[in-house]
Amino acid sequence: KDGTVEANPESLQRFMAMALKEMQRNEDAWPFREPVPKEEVPDYYQVIKDPMDLSTMEARLKSQGYYVTLDIFVADFRKIVENCRIYNLPDTIYNKLASKLEAAFNNYLASHVIADGPVSVTPQPAP
Numbered sequence: 001k002d003g004t005v006e007a008n009p010e011s012l013q014r015f016m017a018m019a020l021k022e023m024q025r026n027e028d029a030w031p032f033r034e035p036v037p038k039e040e041v042p043d044y045y046q047v048i049k050d051p052m053d054l055s056t057m058e059a060r061l062k063s064q065g066y067y068v069t070l071d072i073f074v075a076d077f078r079k080i081v082e083n084c085r086i087y088n089l090p091d092t093i094y095n096k097l098a099s100k101l102e103a104a105f106n107n108y109l110a111s112h113v114i115a116d117g118p119v120s121v122t123p124q125p126a127p
Contacts, residue, residue, distance in 0.1 A: 009068075016061055016073045019108055023077070024054050028100040032080050047087050052079040070113070077105055 023029055033054045036044045045051065057076050060066040067073045084098040 012070060013061070013064065013067070015112065016067055016070070019073075019105070019112070020054065020057055020061060022108055023101065023105055024058070026101055026104050028097045028104070029054060031094055031097055032084070032101065044087060048083045050079060051083060052076050054080070074109070078102075 024033060035051060035053050035056065036048075038045060057073070057080075060076070061073075067076075081098045081102045084094050088094040
């Protein structure tokens with residue numbers, strides 16, 4: 001009636017795939033596209049117990065059964081940013097890139113989602 005796409009599992013999967021692709025293409029995403037390499041950052045997995053990255057999100061999305069709600073998808077993205085802020089000092093390039101990518105993600109959601117549920121599209125304060 002008003003141009004709104006009805007929310008169903010297929011449209012949700014398509015939307016999440018488009019959002020993820022947009023984030024992967026973002027120039028600020030390079031540190032977050034793949035898991036943090038243990039060889040380069042030996043203590044990362046001692047500090048970060050629940051790692052997340054964009055390629056893991058892509059694998060979960062392709063499984064078709066993991067992201068059954070947008071909230072789960074958003075939580076995984078927020079985990080990338082949160083982990084970065086926990087592990088890296090505030091003034092590092094990694095934190096700056098995480099903040100820029102988070103802003104791009106929030107803007108993407110805000111411009112594509114009419115939320116009537118608990119999805120938060122406002123930036124989360126740094127711990």
